[in-house]
Amino acid sequence: MKKFPLSAVALAAIVGGSAATQAAGRDTISIVGSSTVYPFATVVAERFGRSTGFNTPKIESTGSGGGLKLFCKGVGANTPDITNSSRRIKQSEFNDCQNNGVTEIVEVLVGYDGIALANARSAPKLELSLKDVYLALAKDIPGPDGKLMANPNKTWKDVNPALPATTIEVLGPPPTSGTRDAFAELAMGGGAKSIGELKALRDLSADKVAEIKAAMGKLGLPDGFYQALQDQKGKAPKGEDLFDSIAYAIREDGAYIEAGENDNLIVQKLDANPNAVGIFGFSFLEENGDKVQGSQVDGVTPTFETIASGDYPVSRPLYFYIKRAHVGKIPGIQEYAVEFTSNKAMGEDGYLPERGLIPLADEELKKVQADVKAMTPLQL
Amino acid sequence: MSKQQSLKATEAIxxxxxxxxxxxxxxQWYGRLAVLTGFVFLFILLFDIVSKGAPAFTQHYIKVNVDLSQEVLGLDPGASEQEIFSADYLGAIKTSLREMFPGATGRKEKQQLYRLLSIGAEYDLRDKVLADPGLIGHSSELWLRAHSEAGSYLKGQVTAGTAESERKVKDLQMTWLDQLRDQGRTESRFNTTFFTEGDSREPEMAGIRVALYGSFFTLLVTFAIAFPIGVAAAVYLEEFAPRNRITDLIEININNLAAVPSIVFGLLGLAVFINFFELPRSAPLVGGIVLSLMTLPTIIITSRAAIQSVSPSIREAALGVGASKLQTVIHHVLPVAMPGILTGSIIGMAQALGESAPLLMIGMVAFIMDAPAGVTDPATVLPVQIYLWADSPERGFTEKTSAAIMVLMGFLILMNALAVYLRRRFERK
Incomplete structure (x- = not known):
């Protein structure tokens, strides 16, 4: 039995080798973060790696929240240099970063992404309003007496008589996804705002406790709801906080189906089931134009132009964040950011818009380019 | 009366x-039906994968007359290698395409024209010129890589039958491609890129090299750790350890460990090896350690079974002629048990090869283009590469996904065949 000493030697060599390379630091940029920014970041990374002498950055798709958590863990070769995010960094995450010694963060806005509601080409195109979306998908909606009740709508026709009488069956991302957060905020929140009672509640500030409670009474909410939110936040909630927790709750009775993070899968399921509606990023709609069609939302079809101009209501900004302490230590970070924000990549005719990224307006792009050049740290 | 009764019983029987x-x-028919159902599903699965994946093994090339004169490339005579590296090859390709199809005038039309060729054509051309600087200064007919969309038309996956707005290959591009094909300027070749390149965002440039290297290094680490520890543990438990409550407890725990979901090992790897020992993220070293923890119970259990099945007469004979316990085990018991041990190990390794869930947690799900040179360089593995491609929006990745599945299944079949072969070979001795 010679295998024991042999593999022991191999093991020793492996561990020894790892210690040696560890000490040398890192010469490849490490990027983590949003799965929505991932398709764009990888395209930039690939061009960057092929056209310069730097190594191709390593990009992990961890989700926006996961990426920021890793990013804010500290400074050093073991932490990522850049994190992608499909939403802006939150104050709590920013504070977390500061506490862990990541004091200077450069924020780079890269463009916009539209969230499409789409169905199969074989089905009639839907013309929805944000209110329809809210009434179709919310967990609780105001009933005829103004009090909240479990969503009774079974078909699209129940929501709006102008819509077809097909069962509401929506395939969308799970709660861990940034797409879901953005969809809840933009589409559900947007729709709820068009309902008088909810809008009134949203406009109340935290000090108007009595009025908030009165509005809650009108909606038929128990007092415990206010208390629970207060405990959770640690301070008196605003009307907007109450609004968010009502409006962003998506129904759980089977009408909304969590289809996982894989947008391709949703497209395939839509193709097979003409009654279903899917929620996914605009780039998937563009790539699969032969199978699915984007529904009109508030009279606007999701296209490149309508998202860029801001007419399409369900769109969100995309960012990446650079750890300034790593610039100069890990080779190529600033050069990568410059490549990402160059006109060649992010400009209107650049290669990223070709992939479905909605580009920034000219002045916005100029400001971002200047910030990247100067590595201006973010103030929150 | 008893006769009558037995007669009745016979009748009843x-x-x-x-x-x-x-x-x-x-x-029996139910059984046959069950087997048949299994086969039908297997067949559907294989047929689906192979029919989707087969086109990925070919890549179309387009012959272009490229003008590589100094003024087009923006080079001075006697340019250094660095200057040649960063010359304007994209410009040269665009100029040549415009000359071939002077009909393309508008901005949109020109963009469609450039989209016939892969983004990688620029880098291919650069590498060709670097390898043979004699190309500079005149035009030459060169085969350049086609775009995956143009390729999908040439492969017949897209036809003019669907409405133009619903497909990526436009009518104009189809006319150009038909012209090129009629002139013998298109060619389908075996797609070597698929094996020699790392991941890419262009389907026609994407390959499984990084994943193959990553899988190899990961399995190397897994084997180096799990095999010696697993066999040593099995030998000790089977041959030396006393039978008491403690060894019973250990045995139960090993069996439980074998049933732990693999994602749990990933979380353990993240907490212990990356956060505590600060080993690098995304590295085959950590992946291998995590997978070795996962395969260890399999190896221990199968090795113990193999050692148990060695006939006691062999042990007794060895002890009888004066061998020590250790000599008995190493000279006689282990060689006889080896086929079983190896089979178990190989099946454990095959399991590790197909595993992706634990690697999710330790950062091996990443976009990596450069092949790893060692176990600490970032890498992905085959199942993770499949996952990443399945999630890409570009249509061209559908076939790459299936092709990568075919490669992965090929390796799994190979490893299982090896296990069968080893068992047969050693058993005959």
């Missing part, structure tokens, strides 16, 4: 006989 035979026949 004979009456029920037919029923019993029928029941048996029915049962």
């Amino acid at each position: 004979q009456a029920s006989l037919k029923k019993r035979y029928a029941r048996e026949r029915r049962f």
